[in-house]
Amino acid sequence: MQTPLLYTFRRCPYAIRARLAVHASGIAVDMHEVDLKSKPPAMLEASPKGTVPVLRLADGRVIDQSLDIMCWALAISDPEGWLDIGAEALAQSDSLIERNDGRFKELLDRYKYPQRVAPPDGSPSPPPASHHRDEAAGILADLDARLSRHEHLVGARMSIADAAIVPFVRQFAMVDPAWFAATPWQALRRWLEGIVASPHFVAVMQKRS
Ligand SMILES: N[C@@H](CCC(=O)N[C@@H](CS)C(=O)NCC(=O)O)C(=O)O
Structure with a gap:
């Protein structure tokens, strides 16, 4: 086959x-x-x-x-049971992924490319990158709060929610690493660093010739 x-x-x-x-x-x-x-x-x-x-x-x-x-x-x-997390955690996972793929992705794109955003009414220039970054901060703070309660987004173990969301948080962190490192989101950083260093992540990011 x-x-x-x-x-x-x-x-x-x-x-x-x-x-x-x-x-x-x-x-x-x-x-x-x-x-x-x-x-x-x-x-x-x-x-x-x-x-x-x-x-x-x-x-x-x-x-x-x-x-x-x-x-x-x-x-x-x-x-590894990424889907085997129970109905309640799966429902939480769905809503976290929906928010990630919706509002968070929108803010991430604006944060990365602020010059592509239309200026607000009456203003000659688009808002600075920091405006979009600060709007996204509420979502990141919520992720951090969850990760302060348990090691992964919807429980102790890695699940589909973590794998689906971590690549976007990684991109966000990479826009201004010094800013991200200075945020109070210790649990979020630990989670991000842990997954990025994990064998699955390292394997899928290997450069292919
Ligand atoms: N909803 C799609 C979105 C995929 C997507 O937007 N991928 C981007 C790259 S990150 C892409 O292929 N964009 C087309 C292009 O850049 O030409 C999915 O979840 O697979």
Whole structure:
């Protein structure tokens, strides 16, 4: 049987979360590192919307949303129990991921590229990066509060919530590492550093030739 093929981009947080789940599942997939400026025709044929990650299965089925790829992998094999966390924690996980992919991602993009934001009415220039960063701080403080209560976002163990959200928090921290290091969010930093140093994360971030 043919091996599934994952179109991916090393630094894309959506692709990172998909690779993390596939790695944790132990399922073998072939990886195709995509040049986002010149996407492979076979990927666009499989998924015309043109975002990574895209997973093409041996039977021709295509999964082209990162969360769906995570769930596909973990439904087949979930040796660390990333989905085996109980109904209440799963519901919390869903709502944390929804907030991450919605409001937090929006603020992250604005924080990274403040010049792309339209100036507010009556102002000649867009708000500074710090404006968006400070708006996102409420969400990060909430994550930190959760992580002060237990080692991971919805409980003691790593779950789908941690894997789905950590690539975005990592990107946020990398915009201004000195600022992030000076925040009071010790539990959040410990969590981020712990996952980034973990074997799954290190493996999925390896540079491929
Ligand atoms: N909802 C999608 C979003 C994926 C996404 O936006 N990926 C970005 C890269 S991080 C992308 O491929 N953008 C298209 C481009 O840059 O041309 C998912 O969860 O898989």
